[in-house]
Amino acid sequence: MNRIESPFTPETITAALREEGLRITRTRRGIVQALFDSGRPMTLQEIQTAASAHEGAQPDYATVFRMILLLEKLHLVHRVNLQRSCSYYEISDPRKHYDHLVCRGCGQVVLIDIPCPIGDAEKKIAQQYGFRNLSHSLEFFGVCGACP
Amino acid sequence: MNRIESPFTPETITAALREEGLRITRTRRGIVQALFDSGRPMTLQEIQTAASAHEGAQPDYATVFRMILLLEKLHLVHRVNLQRSCSYYEISDPRKHYDHLVCRGCGQVVLIDIPCPIGDAEKKIAQQYGFRNLSHSLEFFGVCGACP
DNA sequence: GTAATTGCAAATACTTTGCCACGTA
């Protein structure tokens, strides 16, 4: 291997957009920056609020919605299932793996950074059920040390 | 061990309701039967429609909603995350484990019956992050043999 | 200048609640 691993930054996103012939706007930079800053799954509302911190005016909710849709399509953002009433989104480095641990008490979300326990189970399942291109969504729920 | 494993049937549900001092109605029987018949996660609408096949008149959507809420509270039904715009529910035998495989093409949902690959990862995570009472939600997504 | 992007507002979809009539125990 030994290839150079370029870091995954806001610039990675803007570069990807440019490659698609899309435009880089003040609003889009704000949204992307908000996602990187937080480092945890966010609702569209949270993204909207946080984006304004960077680029002045708060973007419209519909704009955030469409931007996230776009980033999802490009696999630069993915949805996280937190079993809540609305969707959460998070930056998605295609080379990384994202599993979460959620506290049922305070709601805090921790990104788990141990090696994913699914790895080859995925291969077995693909074989056994005749599926291909497998991916998965894995979330743990529990009660954190600070909660009763 | 060697204890007798009673089967998990519609009667298991009605018995549980009775124990809670709740009433067994024609509508409730229809809903429970619909869940057992389908054997896969269903939307509230699907449950509503299917329930009418058993007990004549189609129950009200709100009634289905409240019944599912009730069964969820009693841990006899659980929600499944299929990454769609509405919730799916499925019968939940407390002694069984439910992981799913979803086709990104046709949407079919397969219940995976291999031993759950998470088992002790859960214990490690609990220890490492100081969480307790861990549970998890695991769904696989892929393309089935019949889809392009 | 041209076409992509944005904000605004309205439409849609799904979920949830209130209330009174009804049916089970």
Add this chain to the structure above:
DNA sequence: TACGTGGCAAAGTATTTGCAATTAC
């Protein structure tokens, strides 16, 4: 009979779309 349950209708919340004004390139 008494109280849990069901149907109806409306409210609540999140998501999605249409369109004209704006802005990046």
